[in-house]
Amino acid sequence: MNLLSIFVLIPLLMMLGLWISRNLAQVRTVMVVGASALLISAITLTVCYLQARSAGATEEMLFRADIIWYAPLNIAYSVGVDGISVAMLLLSGIIVFTGTFASWRLKPLTKEYFLWFTLLSAGVFGFFISIDMFTMYLFYEVALIPMYLLIGVWGSGRKEYAAMKLTLMLMGASAILLCGILGIYFCSGATSMNILNIAHAHNIAVSQQLIWFPMTFVGFGVLGALFPFHTWSPDGHASAPTAVSMLHAGVLMKLGGYGCFRIAMFLMPQAANQLGWIFLILTTISVVYGALSACVQTDLKYINAYSSVSHCGLVLFAILMINQTATTGAILQMLSHGLMTALFFALIGMIYGRTHTRDTRELSGLMRIMPFLGVGYVIAGLANLGLPGFSGFIAEMTIFVGSFQHFDTFHRTITIIACTSIVITAVYILRLVGKILYGVCTNEHHLKLTDATWDERVAVIVLIVCVAGLGMAPLWISNMISNSVVPIVSNLTLMH
Amino acid sequence: MDYSQFLYMKEELSLIAVILIIFVVDLFLKPGKRQEAGQARFAIVLPIFLMTIHTLINIIPGTGNVQAFGGMYQYAPMQTIVKAVLNIGTIIVLLMSSQWLKRKDVSINRGEYSVLLLSTLLGMYFMISAGHFLMFFIGLETASIPMAALAAFDKYRYESAEAGAKYILTAMFSSALLLFGLSLIYGTCGTLYFDDLSHHINGSMLQIAAFVLFFAGMGFKLSLVPFHLWTADVYEGSPTPVTGYLSVVSKGSAAFVLMTILIKVFVPLIADWQEVLFWIIIVSITLANIFAVRQKNIKRLMAFSSISQAGYIMLAVITGSAIGMTSLVFYILVYTVANLAIFAIITVIEQNSGKVSINDYAGLYKTNPKLSFIMTLALFSLGGIPPFAGFFSKFFIFMAAFKAGFELLVFIAVVNTIISLYYYLLIVKAMYITPSDEPIPTFKSDCSTRVGLTICLVGIIGLGIASIVYQTIYQYGFGL
Numbered sequence: 020m021n022l023l024s025i026f027v028l029i030p031l032l033m034m035l036g037l038w039i040s041r042n043l044a045q046v047r048t049v050m051v052v053g054a055s056a057l058l059i060s061a062i063t064l065t066v067c068y069l070q071a072r073s074a075g076a077t078e079e080m081l082f083r084a085d086i087i088w089y090a091p092l093n094i095a096y097s098v099g100v101d102g103i104s105v106a107m108l109l110l111s112g113i114i115v116f117t118g119t120f121a122s123w124r125l126k127p128l129t130k131e132y133f134l135w136f137t138l139l140s141a142g143v144f145g146f147f148i149s150i151d152m153f154t155m156y157l158f159y160e161v162a163l164i165p166m167y168l169l170i171g172v173w174g175s176g177r178k179e180y181a182a183m184k185l186t187l188m189l190m191g192a193s194a195i196l197l198c199g200i201l202g203i204y205f206c207s208g209a210t211s212m213n214i215l216n217i218a219h220a221h222n223i224a225v226s227q228q229l230i231w232f233p234m235t236f237v238g239f240g241v242l243g244a245l246f247p248f249h250t251w252s253p254d255g256h257a258s259a260p261t262a263v264s265m266l267h268a269g270v271l272m273k274l275g276g277y278g279c280f281r282i283a284m285f286l287m288p289q290a291a292n293q294l295g296w297i298f299l300i301l302t303t304i305s306v307v308y309g310a311l312s313a314c315v316q317t318d319l320k321y322i323n324a325y326s327s328v329s330h331c332g333l334v335l336f337a338i339l340m341i342n343q344t345a346t347t348g349a350i351l352q353m354l355s356h357g358l359m360t361a362l363f364f365a366l367i368g369m370i371y372g373r374t375h376t377r378d379t380r381e382l383s384g385l386m387r388i389m390p391f392l393g394v395g396y397v398i399a400g401l402a403n404l405g406l407p408g409f410s411g412f413i414a415e416m417t418i419f420v421g422s423f424q425h426f427d428t429f430h431r432t433i434t435i436i437a438c439t440s441i442v443i444t445a446v447y448i449l450r451l452v453g454k455i456l457y458g459v460c461t462n463e464h465h466l467k468l469t470d471a472t473w474d475e476r477v478a479v480i481v482l483i484v485c486v487a488g489l490g491m492a493p494l495w496i497s498n499m500i501s502n503s504v505v506p507i508v509s510n511l512t513l514m515h
Numbered sequence: 516m517d518y519s520q521f522l523y524m525k526e527e528l529s530l531i532a533v534i535l536i537i538f539v540v541d542l543f544l545k546p547g548k549r550q551e552a553g554q555a556r557f558a559i560v561l562p563i564f565l566m567t568i569h570t571l572i573n574i575i576p577g578t579g580n581v582q583a584f585g586g587m588y589q590y591a592p593m594q595t596i597v598k599a600v601l602n603i604g605t606i607i608v609l610l611m612s613s614q615w616l617k618r619k620d621v622s623i624n625r626g627e628y629s630v631l632l633l634s635t636l637l638g639m640y641f642m643i644s645a646g647h648f649l650m651f652f653i654g655l656e657t658a659s660i661p662m663a664a665l666a667a668f669d670k671y672r673y674e675s676a677e678a679g680a681k682y683i684l685t686a687m688f689s690s691a692l693l694l695f696g697l698s699l700i701y702g703t704c705g706t707l708y709f710d711d712l713s714h715h716i717n718g719s720m721l722q723i724a725a726f727v728l729f730f731a732g733m734g735f736k737l738s739l740v741p742f743h744l745w746t747a748d749v750y751e752g753s754p755t756p757v758t759g760y761l762s763v764v765s766k767g768s769a770a771f772v773l774m775t776i777l778i779k780v781f782v783p784l785i786a787d788w789q790e791v792l793f794w795i796i797i798v799s800i801t802l803a804n805i806f807a808v809r810q811k812n813i814k815r816l817m818a819f820s821s822i823s824q825a826g827y828i829m830l831a832v833i834t835g836s837a838i839g840m841t842s843l844v845f846y847i848l849v850y851t852v853a854n855l856a857i858f859a860i861i862t863v864i865e866q867n868s869g870k871v872s873i874n875d876y877a878g879l880y881k882t883n884p885k886l887s888f889i890m891t892l893a894l895f896s897l898g899g900i901p902p903f904a905g906f907f908s909k910f911f912i913f914m915a916a917f918k919a920g921f922e923l924l925v926f927i928a929v930v931n932t933i934i935s936l937y938y939y940l941l942i943v944k945a946m947y948i949t950p951s952d953e954p955i956p957t958f959k960s961d962c963s964t965r966v967g968l969t970i971c972l973v974g975i976i977g978l979g980i981a982s983i984v985y986q987t988i989y990q991y992g993f994g995l
Contacts, residue, residue, distance in 0.1 A: 207920060
């Protein structure tokens with residue numbers, strides 16, 4: 020039994036457990052045990068990975084396993100991890116764990132909710148461990164479809180519209196992606212769908228790359244909120260229940276960035292170099308436009324959703340810079356954004372659960388009424404705007420340092436334009452914190468509200484510890500990522 | 516005459532035996548007062564039981580290609596697999612019709628129902644194993660004429676009678692077209708044996724006209740656009756189990772036969788028929804999907820869905836390759852379990868509450884959670900969502916078509932899956948999300964429907980993950 024397959028096996032067992040559980044207590048037990056097991060496995064994997072590397076393992080991917088699945092079609096269940104996937108698995112483990120606590124009191128149909136939630140997490144984990152394009156695509160779609168029911172049934176506001184829009188846009192993107200994957204596979208002439216084999220063979224003709232690269236990049240990019248395909252994100256996030264927003268913004272959007280990097284760019288380096296500039300412009304628009312849109316929103320979730328568009332845009336922006344520093348920054352940004360956006364959505368969900376409004380115009384003076392949530396919100400905000408000491412700073416710093424290493428005018432100009440997002444982020448975050456947390460509470464109904472319960476505290480504290488931990492001691496993880504980025508980036512720069 | 520030739524036809528012979536047993540036993544089952552319940556159960560279980568035995572004894576494919584009766588009958592191991600798939604479909608249809616067959620006005624015709632249903636299956640068997648166009652034509656007619664009787668089985672219901680009339684008229688019309696095409700082929704080639712024909716076909720105008728007529732005839736059976744106009748009305752009017760049978764078993768066998776004939780007979784015209792299919796596929800998938808979005812009646816919606824599914828199946832046919840053939844058979848199998856699960860659920864809901872509109876399904880999850888759960892999985896499978904079998908079958912079909920060089924076609928088909936997903940999600944939305952004042956009341960479906968649904972559920976979940984099914988089909992994919 021391969022160590023990595025545990026990450027798919029645990030969610031499957033959890034689903035089985037949920038299926039047979041009879042009451043709320045059993046459902047909760049299954050979820051807590053399963054989510055903890057996932058988190059522990061992720062931590063164990065990180066430790067094992069670091070040990071294996073320090074013991075001198077030099078392969079690109081560790082813990083490899085290949086099981087032939089569909090022999091006639093060269094489809095295999097292949098798993099393996101490098102530093103990037105380990106970091107993503109750790110992130111997913113944390114988010115699933117905290118997400119479980121954030122949806123502790125969710126009603127009605129708790130069992131069904133957790134069933135779909137677990138299926139979603141199975142897809143996410145499976146995606147990050149796969150190195151075969153077929154299995155990767157399979158898990159990618161497994162992670163997408165539960166969103167429809169999770170938003171449609173348990174969401175709020177315009178949930179039916181949002182759920183349908185999100186599902187159709189993401190599935191549409193994955194349809195384009197499917198063509199891209201088939202194009203890559205057949206043009207490479209490879210005898211397997213294994214990413215490493217295709218990448219090392221370097222067989223795809225440049226003229227073919229120019230067709231399939233945009234399809235693959237856009238296919239994944241839609242999930243990474245690439246402008247102008249980001250419109251599903253604000254509606255989807257705003258309507259989704261708390262834990263689903265957390266998982267979606269925290270992990271699912273990372274699937275997009277990861278896929279762009281791991282499949283589109285890694286396998287088609289020449290096209291990535293030739294067409295990169297188009298997508299760089301689009302991502303720059305994402306970064307700045309997302310931040311500006313966040314400034315004018317009045318719904319807490321919309322603010323955070325646009326902020327996610329901006330930050331996820333930065334991830335794609337950085338990987339398109341094609342150098343080691345910027346790409347390491349991109350992966351760090353995925354981690355950091357995943358954690359702090361999950362924290363944000365968790366807090367917004369908790370505030371909304373009490374006040375029943377997310378409109379910033381109706382909220383004020385909450386710090387006195389619910390100090391724990393207020394402090395958490397301030398911390399999340401500061402991490403979001405990139406205060407040193409939190410993860411956001413490390414990530415954005417690395418990205419912009421890396422981007423500025425390009426000497427030509429084009430790259431430097433768009434780097435400077437993208438940098439303005441930091442300022443804009445500060446504007447909307449500080450204004451928001453000032454508006455809803457400080458000042459005098461004008462709504463007397465809000466005065467009677469209570470502070471966080473124990474399950475909410477668990478979720479918030481775990482996330483804050485992670486955000487701060489990543490900000491205080493980033494080196495171990497940034498080294499791990501940076502070492503794994505080297506082979507991919509060198510593949511890209513060699514082909515320039 | 517060498518009588519051992521009959522042994523090559525063991526599948527057909529055992530099916531004939533099944534039909535005869537049911538026919539004779541039915542004569543002795545007179546609707547008496549005393550043992551009515553017991554007799555009803557017996558009359559329903561008997562065909563299912565016999566069909567199961569028939570499937571099991573014929574499931575192992577033979578070793579090589581055989582010809583009998585001077586080439587009129589041709590056997591290839593792949594045919595056994597296709598026949599097994601059709602058998603499974605028929606068994607599920609028989610299982611899901613039990614509740615409907617218990618209804619007063621239908622129950623006296625129970626025996627006829629099974630006999631008619633299995634006769635069409637027998638026709639499909641002959642069609643599949645034909646080595647000569649006359650044999651093929653006889654099979655085709657045997658498969659379509661009893662079907663009209665089945666469509667009109669609820670004869671006191673206006674729509675059902677209308678469906679029967681519509682079906683028989685279109686079937687006859689398409690048969691006439693097909694027969695005209697065959698006569699042109701005979702005129703130009705002087706033979707109707709499949710093996711000889713491929714040497715005689717040279718692409719003259721008359722032969723192309725013959726091919727077009729033949730294809731139009733098959734297009735009616737497969738309900739491809741622009742030959743689809745009968746589909747929605749017949750699907751809506753027929754009794755729901757018959758609709759299920761029509762959409763799955765009848766369509767699956769026609770698709771397989773079309774592919775074998777295109778490969779065996781019309782291989783010199785490959786560029787021409789690929790061109791024709793190319794446009795037919797685009798139009799079928801796109802138009803059917805767009806029409807499906809507007810439907811309010813779930814049976815009409817499934818009718819348009821099945822037209823677009825036929826378009827996807829043609830995507831395998833257009834490849835003309837062994838891998839395409841494998842994907843085709845696998846697709847039919849997966850499509851069978853998913854589509855029949857949906858029709859079984861429509862049947863039980865129709866029998867218990869009389870409701871067939873999508874709006875009536877609102878709030879179904881609250882009252883019948885298990886049914887709506889299976890329905891959801893089946894719809895996801897049809898829409899091609901992993902980890903359900905439909906994803907695998909679609910992916911493999913796309914792979915086969917892509918490999919054959921139809922990138923653009925795959926792109927269009929893939930984009931169309933999103934439209935189909937939209938209307939499948941509309942049903943899911945109705946069941947889970949839309950609140951309802953008077954939802955369909957909670958009911959318990961009868962035992963045999965539950966068995967049928969269980970088979971479907973196992974298929975929907977297991978067929979993709981267990982690659983052995985695909986590999987078994989693949990082994991025989993080259994045996995054409």
